[in-house]
Amino acid sequence: MKVNRMEAFSDGVLAIIITIMVLEFKVPEGHDWHPLTDLIPKILSYAVSFAYVGIYWNNHHHLLHTVHTLSGKLMWLNLLLLFWLSLVPFSTAWMGESDFAATPTALYGIVLLCAAISYTLLQRAIMKQHASDSAIVLAMGADMKGKISPLFYILAIATAYLNAWVSCFFYVLVAVIWFVPDKRIERALKISSM
Template sequence: MGLKMNKTRVEAFTDAVLAIILTIMILEFKTPESFSILAVVDQIPYLISYAVGYLFIGTAWYNHHYMFAKTKRVTKGVYWANNFWMFTTSFIPVATAWVGRGLNKQGPEIFYFGVYLLWSVSYFILSYMLANANQRDQRPEAAASIRQMAIYRFMRDWRMAAIQLPITIAALYYLPALQMVIVTLQIILVGARSNKDSDRLFD
């Protein structure tokens, strides 16, 4: 039988890493040298990028907590999948800062897309591993709940990727900043859609 570990420690470690990532992101917001409120205008591109990144991580954390609340024990495979997910998430502050300096520039936006794509792959792997771990642990209802999550079903549907990929590539070529709109809509319309029982898990 594979190694099983206390999931509380994994969750605590994950929460600490995500808290550090969010802290790094806000520290990238530079205090204006001038005392004029108009001095903040130069920071608007970063504020937009920061808002998207915060929404991104906040939504991901909620879904992450839901999956782990459903899970009784954590396998070694889940642990390393979680580490891979945190590794990809740790690049978000860099991508956010660069996009904030060039909101409509191809280089930063392509890098952000690469980070987002890698993050999506790692998140799907983590979800897949958690669902399988629950299935092997004789907890089919928990496994089914994870597989029913909107974000899991979206990532598993290759047709959605076939639609989104050319749209994103076109946006990166003609209007790079449009990618942030696409990411935001995906977070709101897919990531923020939780299962009906999610609220009861936080009592």
């Protein structure tokens, strides 16, 4: 199998994940703005989750451009990442429908933490295909965002039982940190192609 097939499959799964999330919305009864206020928690959780799925799609796309040889290990690690991301619609819906109750908010963080760990495992497996002093390995190894994000997820999970809004602050903070596309891989690919 070529890498572009795995990327196309992943793109399809991520598109379905976003579609499932938006299908969770039910049309409110009434014909004015007031019924929409009941949907605010769902809209907020959807917006954050949409950003997360978009961030993963963007970074996954760049990451797969660094793959030399597709192996069974890489395919399984990619599927592990997609597994955790496929749970985002469920945890998003539960968190939004519960008005950010403690357990659904904590579960949301657990899903995001496991997705982050899965992405890191995939990234490390891809890095092993390159020389330890290559521009790609040096660029991916300096991954401050990847190192700090799991810490914020752990803080978010822990604070969900103290104050759900503090927990959500950490989720939004990680999304903001990652919202700007990661240019390290693009720069490394340009250097290695010279």
